[in-house]
Amino acid sequence: MVTHSKTFREQVLNDDLIHALGEYFFRKESGDWWLMATQLIQIGPGNVAQKLHRDLENFPAFIKMGKSGPCVAANCMIALTEFTEENGATRIIPGSHEWDNFEMSEEERFRHEDTIPALMKAGDMLIWDGKVVHSGGENKTDSEYRRGIALPLTPAYFTPEETYAFSIDLEIVRTLPARVQKMIGFRSVFPASGSGLWQHNFEKLEDYLGLH
Numbered sequence: 001m002v003t004h005s006k007t008f009r010e011q012v013l014n015d016d017l018i019h020a021l022g023e024y025f026f027r028k029e030s031g032d033w034w035l036m037a038t039q040l041i042q043i044g045p046g047n048v049a050q051k052l053h054r055d056l057e058n059f060p061a062f063i064k065m066g067k068s069g070p071c072v073a074a075n076c077m078i079a080l081t082e083f084t085e086e087n088g089a090t091r092i093i094p095g096s097h098e099w100d101n102f103e104m105s106e107e108e109r110f111r112h113e114d115t116i117p118a119l120m121k122a123g124d125m126l127i128w129d130g131k132v133v134h135s136g137g138e139n140k141t142d143s144e145y146r147r148g149i150a151l152p153l154t155p156a157y158f159t160p161e162e163t164y165a166f167s168i169d170l171e172i173v174r175t176l177p178a179r180v181q182k183m184i185g186f187r188s189v190f191p192a193s194g195s196g197l198w199q200h201n202f203e204k205l206e207d208y209l210g211l212h
């Protein structure tokens with residue numbers, strides 16, 4: 001989404017609500033945060049349900065830590081069409097962020113019959129902690145496409161899914177607000193402890209790159 005859409009870069013990524021959510025989920029325990037990924041996800045007729053999962057599973061140590069670990073992923077799904085039970089609305093298992101064991105076998109822990117659909121109108125947004133079990137739903141319609149933008153966030157001490165720093169043109173990055181530059185890996189980041197990450201010669205990355 002970042003490389004494909006100017007509107008996405010300049011408006012969605014610079015929206016105050018997204019920044020308030022990042023601060024809410026990560027600032028106190030983890031410090032700086034950035035994007036884990038940005039994807040447009042379309043589910044069409046005949047698409048089966050996505051595998052039930054927790055978004056924190058990218059970071060194995062936090063599966064072990066379970067419910068007592070810090071929040072290491074928070075996801076936003078912005079509906080671009082209506083999300084219905086029939087067309088593949090995102091499904092979640094309420095309360096699954098508080099289960100005692102995040103390490104149970106797949107059959108034990110993830111059952112589609114325990115899920116509920118997140119019914120949304122275009123423009124609504126579903127927000128969930130990476131500890132919550134969820135999936136994209138099955139599309140049982142003949143002709144409807146469910147389309148949404150997923151915008152997962154993660155502390156900046158983690159490797160994101162997407163390699164923004166290597167895939168976004170620096171000239172585009174120069175035109176973006178500082179807080180968006182940081183979200184996509186073009187500024188140094190500061191976890192809640194330690195002396196900072198993603199630096200060059202003890203210099204802030206943004207200074208090395210000449211960003212303003």
Ligand SMILES: O=C(O)CCC(=O)C(=O)O
Binds near residue numbers: 050075152
């Ligand atoms: O497409 C959906 O409804 C869910 C997507 C999802 O699980 C994710 O982005 O992590």
Ligand SMILES: [Fe+2]
Binds near residue numbers: 054055
């Ligand atoms: Fe997910």
